Amino acid sequence: MELIxxxxxxxxxxxxxLDPEVLGITLLSLQxxxxxxxxSLFFGISIGTLVALTEFPGRRxxxxxxxxxxxxxxxxxxxxxxxxxxxxxxxxxxxxxYTPAAMIVAQAVIATPLVMGITLAAIQALPKKLRLQILAxxxxxxxxxxxxxxxxxxxxxxxxxxxxxxxxxEVGASIMVGGNIKGYSRVLTTATVMETSRGNFDVAIAxxxxxLLLAYFINFVLTHIQQRERPR
Amino acid sequence: MIAMAPLLAVKExxxxxxxxxxLDISSxxxxxxxxxxxxxxxxxxxxxxxxxxxCLIKPHGGEFFFKGExxxxxxxxxxxxxxxxxxxxxxxxxxxxxxxNVASGLKIRRMDRSExxxxxxxxxxRFGISHLIDRSARKISGGEAQxxxxxxxxxxxxxxxxxxxxxxxxxxxxxxxxxxxxxxxxRQTNTTTIFATHDRMEALRLSxxxxxMNQGRIFQIGPPDEVMNQPRDEFIASFVGxxxxxxxxxxxxxxSTFIAAIDGQEVEAVGEVEIGEPVVFCIRxxxxxxxxxxxxxxxxxxxVFPAVITKIVSLGLYYKINLDCGFPLVAYVTGHxxxxxxxRDGMVVSASFKATAIHVxxxxxxxxxxxxPSHGK
Numbered sequence: 001m002e003l004i005x006x007x008x009x010x011x012x013x014x015x016x017x018l019d020p021e022v023l024g025i026t027l028l029s030l031q032x033x034x035x036x037x038x039x040s041l042f043f044g045i046s047i048g049t050l051v052a053l054t055e056f057p058g059r060r061x062x063x064x065x066x067x068x069x070x071x072x073x074x075x076x077x078x079x080x081x082x083x084x085x086x087x088x089x090x091x092x093x094x095x096x097x098y099t100p101a102a103m104i105v106a107q108a109v110i111a112t113p114l115v116m117g118i119t120l121a122a123i124q125a126l127p128k129k130l131r132l133q134i135l136a137x138x139x140x141x142x143x144x145x146x147x148x149x150x151x152x153x154x155x156x157x158x159x160x161x162x163x164x165x166x167x168x169x170e171v172g173a174s175i176m177v178g179g180n181i182k183g184y185s186r187v188l189t190t191a192t193v194m195e196t197s198r199g200n201f202d203v204a205i206a207x208x209x210x211x212l213l214l215a216y217f218i219n220f221v222l223t224h225i226q227q228r229e230r231p232r
Numbered sequence: 233m234i235a236m237a238p239l240l241a242v243k244e245x246x247x248x249x250x251x252x253x254x255l256d257i258s259s260x261x262x263x264x265x266x267x268x269x270x271x272x273x274x275x276x277x278x279x280x281x282x283x284x285x286x287c288l289i290k291p292h293g294g295e296f297f298f299k300g301e302x303x304x305x306x307x308x309x310x311x312x313x314x315x316x317x318x319x320x321x322x323x324x325x326x327x328x329x330x331x332x333n334v335a336s337g338l339k340i341r342r343m344d345r346s347e348x349x350x351x352x353x354x355x356x357x358r359f360g361i362s363h364l365i366d367r368s369a370r371k372i373s374g375g376e377a378q379x380x381x382x383x384x385x386x387x388x389x390x391x392x393x394x395x396x397x398x399x400x401x402x403x404x405x406x407x408x409x410x411x412x413x414x415x416x417x418x419r420q421t422n423t424t425t426i427f428a429t430h431d432r433m434e435a436l437r438l439s440x441x442x443x444x445m446n447q448g449r450i451f452q453i454g455p456p457d458e459v460m461n462q463p464r465d466e467f468i469a470s471f472v473g474x475x476x477x478x479x480x481x482x483x484x485x486x487x488s489t490f491i492a493a494i495d496g497q498e499v500e501a502v503g504e505v506e507i508g509e510p511v512v513f514c515i516r517x518x519x520x521x522x523x524x525x526x527x528x529x530x531x532x533x534x535x536v537f538p539a540v541i542t543k544i545v546s547l548g549l550y551y552k553i554n555l556d557c558g559f560p561l562v563a564y565v566t567g568h569x570x571x572x573x574x575x576r577d578g579m580v581v582s583a584s585f586k587a588t589a590i591h592v593x594x595x596x597x598x599x600x601x602x603x604x605p606s607h608g609k
Contacts, residue, residue: 137384
């Protein structure tokens, strides 16, 4: 018990004194996961919307692939990104393995299907007649898509949160492609794993608290979105 | 010729769904400034017809003309669509303020801000919802939302306004006040309107012409009183509120009237028929008069029958009386008359209707309704 109590005390000390190492790890985490989420938004929203609005043969297969992608195991992503970025792998010439850039790539691969799946569901959940109504208001096809995306903006925000939440708490891929290099590619999750294995519970708990706070914030926003009223 | 062209003209329009023909309109024209109602049961093709005319559905055959010019399937489609507006049964408002909703069609057209503001305010005022201008569309009532949807459509100043059962999900008082306002606005703005409904009373109030649809076809089209009083067949008759539809055969001909035998009774009607010809009589319930004395005097009606009341059904403001005169007959009476005459089940009364109040459908020359002979090209 004493171990936990002291750990928590030390953790708060590290947090309130803005310990440079903890701060650095947190900022890098936000930077890597934020960038990865932005990339995933670009691909996820555009492809998700396209699939939601078009009929084509094999559509069901594509939808089920996207849904499967939402549960992509991070270690599998880590494995394949590592292989691709390996010195004599197909993208080895980039020389980004064990850098934050590699972590961004891996996290974007994890987050994109999440954003895509939620976008797909959000656009499909809009009343079917809404598309006709928008066209009947004189919209071009592009204007219609833009208005639909705007209409789905709150569920899409849920997609953003889910994507970000998924990658900031992910550890497998980050440790595999980033290498957990101190001051360079060490993020909240990889640091927590390491500090725990070393018995440095105070630092681990401090990092854990930051992760928990982020998780709380994400869920707070999500709950708020879910509880809103729908327009008539 | 071009100057006289109707606003909208349709030829041989066909839409298929899953291999079967769901819309088959051989011809239809809509004159500028008129209101055309499409009535018919659910699944009659009213929505499909409107969505096809609004270019939201691609027809599989046929063509249509706007102001005499052919509307092509790709070129000029957007320009055509931008002359239209459509309001659905659901308000389908966007998740933003009422102002932004009413402005949406104008923003899509990239109109300048001052014009948008002017038109939005004008239309909010027309529909009596100016006070909702900054409210979220999520926080207004169903009736208010439908008013906003109509304001959004009229702000475009459409050359054709399509209304797809816009009142169907409103409660009666809300619907009543909205119909009243819309009627006024349509008349003021002289907006050409195509209006689908399954409520014939709504159609009667708003339209210059009524088209009765069933199974993807227009069965009859004409001014409201013609469609209501001279339905072309039994289906239309029952749909426009004719309660009594009787089949019989012409027995004798007089100088201006004829007598038909119906279930052993003789009924007098007016019309050009041949002796022995099968006919169908349509009698509207409001044209049937009831008196308590079994042998009434002084009535000008030739058709007077003793009748047994078989059932009395309350319809709210009035009562529907089912009668047996040897043939079934339905009459409407007010609650006041019901009490005055102390009508009840099993009572014998005297039912009468004028020979001229009967609409006669001749069954011999059975028209393959509604296709005119020009159907095959």
